[in-house]
Amino acid sequence: MEDSKRTEIGELGEFGLIDHLNKSIKIKNPSTFKGIGDDAAVIEAGDHVKVVTTDLLLEGVHFDLAYAPLQHVGFKAVAVNISDVAAMNAIPKQITVSIALSNRFSVEAVDALYSGINAAAEHYNVDVIGGDTTASRSGLVISITAIGEAKKEELSYRSGAKVNDIICATGDLGGALVGLQILEREKQVFMANPDMKPDLDKYTFVTARQLKPDSRMDIIHELRELGVVPTSMLDISDGLASELFHICKASNVGVTIYEDKLPIDKQTFDTAVELNMDPITCVLNGGEDYELLFTIDQKDFEKLEKHADIHFIGHTTKPEDGKNLVTKSGTVVELKAQGWKHF
Amino acid sequence: MEDSKRTEIGELGEFGLIDHLNKSIKIKNPSTFKGIGDDAAVIEAGDHVKVVTTDLLLEGVHFDLAYAPLQHVGFKAVAVNISDVAAMNAIPKQITVSIALSNRFSVEAVDALYSGINAAAEHYNVDVIGGDTTASRSGLVISITAIGEAKKEELSYRSGAKVNDIICATGDLGGALVGLQILEREKQVFMANPDMKPDLDKYTFVTARQLKPDSRMDIIHELRELGVVPTSMLDISDGLASELFHICKASNVGVTIYEDKLPIDKQTFDTAVELNMDPITCVLNGGEDYELLFTIDQKDFEKLEKHADIHFIGHTTKPEDGKNLVTKSGTVVELKAQGWKHF
Numbered sequence: 003m004e005d006s007k008r009t010e011i012g013e014l015g016e017f018g019l020i021d022h023l024n025k026s027i028k029i030k031n032p033s034t035f036k037g038i039g040d041d042a043a044v045i046e047a048g049d050h051v052k053v054v055t056t057d058l059l060l061e062g063v064h065f066d067l068a069y070a071p072l073q074h075v076g077f078k079a080v081a082v083n084i085s086d087v088a089a090m091n092a093i094p095k096q097i098t099v100s101i102a103l104s105n106r107f108s109v110e111a112v113d114a115l116y117s118g119i120n121a122a123a124e125h126y127n128v129d130v131i132g133g134d135t136t137a138s139r140s141g142l143v144i145s146i147t148a149i150g151e152a153k154k155e156e157l158s159y160r161s162g163a164k165v166n167d168i169i170c171a172t173g174d175l176g177g178a179l180v181g182l183q184i185l186e187r188e189k190q191v192f193m194a195n196p197d198m199k200p201d202l203d204k205y206t207f208v209t210a211r212q213l214k215p216d217s218r219m220d221i222i223h224e225l226r227e228l229g230v231v232p233t234s235m236l237d238i239s240d241g242l243a244s245e246l247f248h249i250c251k252a253s254n255v256g257v258t259i260y261e262d263k264l265p266i267d268k269q270t271f272d273t274a275v276e277l278n279m280d281p282i283t284c285v286l287n288g289g290e291d292y293e294l295l296f297t298i299d300q301k302d303f304e305k306l307e308k309h310a311d312i313h314f315i316g317h318t319t320k321p322e323d324g325k326n327l328v329t330k331s332g333t334v335v336e337l338k339a340q341g342w343k344h345f
Numbered sequence: 346m347e348d349s350k351r352t353e354i355g356e357l358g359e360f361g362l363i364d365h366l367n368k369s370i371k372i373k374n375p376s377t378f379k380g381i382g383d384d385a386a387v388i389e390a391g392d393h394v395k396v397v398t399t400d401l402l403l404e405g406v407h408f409d410l411a412y413a414p415l416q417h418v419g420f421k422a423v424a425v426n427i428s429d430v431a432a433m434n435a436i437p438k439q440i441t442v443s444i445a446l447s448n449r450f451s452v453e454a455v456d457a458l459y460s461g462i463n464a465a466a467e468h469y470n471v472d473v474i475g476g477d478t479t480a481s482r483s484g485l486v487i488s489i490t491a492i493g494e495a496k497k498e499e500l501s502y503r504s505g506a507k508v509n510d511i512i513c514a515t516g517d518l519g520g521a522l523v524g525l526q527i528l529e530r531e532k533q534v535f536m537a538n539p540d541m542k543p544d545l546d547k548y549t550f551v552t553a554r555q556l557k558p559d560s561r562m563d564i565i566h567e568l569r570e571l572g573v574v575p576t577s578m579l580d581i582s583d584g585l586a587s588e589l590f591h592i593c594k595a596s597n598v599g600v601t602i603y604e605d606k607l608p609i610d611k612q613t614f615d616t617a618v619e620l621n622m623d624p625i626t627c628v629l630n631g632g633e634d635y636e637l638l639f640t641i642d643q644k645d646f647e648k649l650e651k652h653a654d655i656h657f658i659g660h661t662t663k664p665e666d667g668k669n670l671v672t673k674s675g676t677v678v679e680l681k682a683q684g685w686k687h688f
Contacts, residue, residue, distance in 0.1 A: 009452035020478050023455065026463055027473045031438050033494065034472040043474035045439055045492065048391010056475060056490055058443035062482045095374050096388055100401035100488060109352035112366065120369055129377040130370045131386035134401045135363050145401050145443060145488035149388065151376065 039252070040160050041089035041236050042150070051157065053150045055086035061141030068192075069185045069200075072111055074213045076118025077125075079144045082239065084126045085217035085292040087150035089237040091158040091225070096131045097123065100145040102138035115142075126219060156226075158235035158296065163253035167233050167297035169316045170306065172218050174267040175242055176281065179288030180274050181205065181212030187277075207269040215292040221312070222294075228305045232296035241287040244339040245295045246325065249318075253297075256323040257337070259316030261330050286327075286337070382595070383503050384432035384579050385493070394500065396493045398429035404484030411535075412528045412543075415454055417556045419461025420468075422487045425582065427469045428560035428635040430493035432580040434501040434568070439474045440466065443488040445481035458485075469562055499569075501578035501639065506596035510576050510640035512659045513649065515561050517610040518585055519624065522631030523617050524548065524555030530620075550612040558635040564655070565637075571648045575639035584630040587682040588638045589668065592661075596640075599666040602659030602680070604673050629670075629680070 011019055029037045035051060036044035042055035057079070061067060065075050080097060087094040099119055103112065123130050128148070188200035202209055217237070225232065234253055236245050242264075246257050264285045274281040297318060298306065306312050319326075325337040354362055372380045378394060379387035385398035400422070404410060408418050423440060430437040442462055446455065466473050471491070531543035545552055560580070568575065577596055579588050585607075589600050607628045617624040640661060641649065649655050662669075668680040 007453060011446070011448060011450065011452055011455070014452060016478065016480075019452070019455070022452065023459055023478065026459060027466075029472045029474075030470060031472050033438050034474055037472055037474045038476070043439070043441070045395075045474065046390075047395065048393060050391060052388075052390065052395065054439070054441060054475060054490075054492065056441040056443055056477055056488070058445055058477045058479055058486065058488050060445050060479065060481055060486065063445070063480050095376050096386070096397070098386070098397060098399045098490060100399055102401055102403050102406070102486070103354070105354060107354065109354055109357060109362070109365065110350060112354070112362065116366055116369060123370075127373060129372045129374050129380055131372075131377055131380045131388065132397060132399060133381070134399055135359065135366065136401055136403065137359075137406050138403055139405045140483040143401065143403065143445070143486055145399070147397075147399055147441060147490040149397065 036159070041086040042092070044090070044157065047151070050151055051154050053087055053090045053092040053152065054147065055083055056145065056147040057083050059144045061143070066189070067142070068189050070213055072114040073118035073121070076115040077122045077214055079146050080119055080122035080126065081215055081217045082292060083146045083148035084128070084219060085237040085239065087148050088217050088219050088222045089235050089294065090150065090152065091156055091222060091232060091235055092150035092152035093222070094126055094128045094148050094150040094219070096129050096149045098132040098147045099130055100134035102136045102143040104138045104140060107142065126217065156231060158232040160234050160236055160248050160252035163234035163249050163255050163297040163318050164299070165255055165318055165320055167299060167318045168303055168314055169257060169259060169318065170296050170298060171238070171242065171265060171293060171313050171315050172221050172311055173291065173293040174265040174270065175238065175291050175293060176266055176274065176284030176288040177208045177211030177270040178215060178290035179284050180270050180277065180279065181208035181210070183277050183279070184273060185209055185212060205269070205273060207267060208273050211291065215290060217292055218294045224309070230298060230302045230305050232298055235294060235296035238291050238293045238295050239289055241289045241339070242295065243286040243337050246337065247339040249297065250321070250325055253318070254321050256319035256321050256325055257316060258319055258323070258326045258328060259337070260328045263313060263315040265313045379502070384429040385435070387433070387500065390494070393494055394497050396430055396433045396435040396495065397490065398426055399488065399490040400426050402487045404486070409532070410485070411532050413556055415457040416461035419458040420465045420557055422489050423462055423465035423469065424558055424560045425635060426489045426491035427471070427562060428580040428582065430491050431560050431562050431565045431637065432578050433493065433495065434499055434565060434575060434578055435493035435495035436565070437469055437471045437491050437493040437562070439472050439492045441475040441490045442473055443477035445479045445486040447481045447483060450485065469560065499574060501575040503577055503579055503591050503595035506577035506592050506598050506640040506661050508598055508661055508663055510642060510661045511646055511657055512600060512602060512661065513639050513641060514581070514585065514608060514636060514656050514658050515564050515654055516634065516636040517608040517613065518581065518634050518636060519609055519617065519627030519631040520551045520554035520613040521558060521633035522627050523613050523620065523622065524551035524553070526620050526622070527616060528552055528555060548612070548616060550610060551616050554634065558633060560635055561637045567652070573641060573645045573648050575641055578637060578639035581634050581636045581638050582632055584632045584682070585638065586629040586680050589680065590682040592640065593664070593668055597664050599662035599664050599668055600659060600680070601662055601666070601669045601671060603671045606656060606658040608656045
């Protein structure tokens with residue numbers, strides 16, 4: 003690697019690097035309906051389509067075995083991929099699971115990891131159809147690819163939102179970020195004094211949001227039963243604001259969301275305050291909740307109106323109206339996306 | 346990971362660990378035609394089937410950047426997955442590419458890696474449809490999933506060989522292993538004395554076999570043109586003997602192969618001798634050649650007889666006849682599989 007010019011990856015950032023790499027990619031095969039640029043790719047499959055998504059998870063970057071039990075790491079690794087299939091409004095059917103591990107791991111530890119993977123495969127009704135098992139010089143590496151099915155007309159892309167669609171978010175947001183802060187705090191306490199037992203009883207909800215998120219396949223099945231196809235959809239992995247930006251860019255719309263409509267759990271709120279974090283910032287920029295963000299045509303509002311776990315947080319606007327948050331006091335502020343930075 | 350019992354992974358070995366993990370896996374979805382156990386999984390796709398395969402490659406385990414240029418690492422990462430699609434007698438169409446990298450890598454280095462990935466995508470006519478780009482605390486990690494297409498009746502599984510089928514191997518074998526030994530030797534020389542320039546001119550063929558293998562998609566297309574569907578097939582990634590064992594187990598047959606029929610390149614032979622390695626052992630147990638091993642019905646022999654790059658190395662037998670190598674002197678010796686060990 004003796005380059006005459008050396009550009010640091012940090013100069014581009016994660017999204018910048020991905021954009022840079024994707025520029026060189028061209029689609030050639032007619033069976034590729036959608037390549038890079040959504041939660042999953044879409045390929046032709048005779049009478050239906052397959053969606054394909056993949057995630058690469060590394061110890062020390064995506065999970066910390068100091069507080070994440072291996073069962074939960076396995077479950078989460080599957081769930082985050084299922085979440086991307088859900089975000090296409092498709093039904094997951096198969097996964098491949100590749101792992102790399104060092105001799106620090108015993109067979110019993112690998113079994114614990116796989117018990118989580120298999121529990122998730124059972125929970126989401128997917129088959130583990132392949133993978134690769136190999137040695138690692140350092141930590142645990144997990145790579146999962148998930149494949150789902152849908153009729154072509156059932157798919158929800160990021161790019162389908164129209165002006166004046168209603169913006170919906172499922173569940174509650176910010177919990178996974180707050181849970182991570184608690185786990186990191188208790189880890190520091192424990193490292194400073196190994197006799198201190200971490201006190202996590204007060205924080206079971208937020209730590210579970212971080213350690214064992216559930217993909218919202220329940221919502222996907224309910225949307226089908228109610229006959230609603232979202233005009234656009236993605237899963238909230240990088241934070242609500244960042245995902246809204248994706249919809250704006252892909253669909254060429256603006257958004258207006260309302261602070262008093264944003265869903266936050268009481269424990270998330272209280273813990274954020276305890277940690278001197280702004281709860282609304284946690285909701286807007288906290289990642290890893292794996293809830294769904296989608297837009298619906300106004301005609302579908304009645305069908306979802308009574309759903310206890312779908313929140314109507316705002317609406318799409320003309321692109322020139324920008325991206326706005328209306329605060330509780332009625333002030334309109336510009337929405338900023340922050341997202342996760344690993345680099 | 347406080348286990349009451351600790352079993353080291355080394356006690357099971359790579360294949361033992363994989364068998365152990367696969368025991369817990371059950372197939373539930375009718376759209377999964379074939380799960381773990383062949384070169385690729387097979388899933389339903391309306392009027393055809395998709396084959397799916399994945400590989401996880403780690404710096405320091407699967408490649409050494411001390412002598413492997415990043416372009417070649419990228420090309421090879423794609424080629425080894427294409428090879429698994431070829432081994433199912435399917436045509437590759439899409440790949441996902443995930444990479445993890447540390448800040449040791451510059452944007453220019455990542456571009457070099459991707460130039461190899463894109464060159465391979467072009468060469469094999471596949472689309473890069475997705476992936477993941479993330480940070481790594483240590484070395485480069487590459488995870489690729491390849492998806493191919495075939496008609497159901499075109500697939501070649503490991504399990505289809507019948508007694509008295511003809512065993513075919515493409516290309517030549519052992520080169521990649523011998524190339525690896527040369528590269529390792531020159532690396533040691535260079536590390537002992539950085540002023541020494543590695544002398545690789547004599548070894549261009551074998552080092553290329555290691556650094557930039559080509560999947561034999563050309564053979565797959567030729568087999569189609571000739572109207573031959575192999576009764577069983579796999580790619581030679583772990584060594585000829587090991588792959589023959591897979592056919593024997595999956596198809597419940599024995600094999601007899603002939604030393605004088607085994608294909609070896611002159612440079613591979615000469616370099617093996619120079620390195621005090623037995624050339625035939627290199628052919629039998631050298632991995633990573635990514636040639637194809639397949640069996641055909643005798644009625645198809647005429648169609649392939651004149652093919653310059655397909656070698657008829659033996660035939661299948663009743664399972665009770667075992668796995669045998671007939672040496673040049675006519676002695677029958679039992680075949681042993683060794684394969685690659687990463688753990």
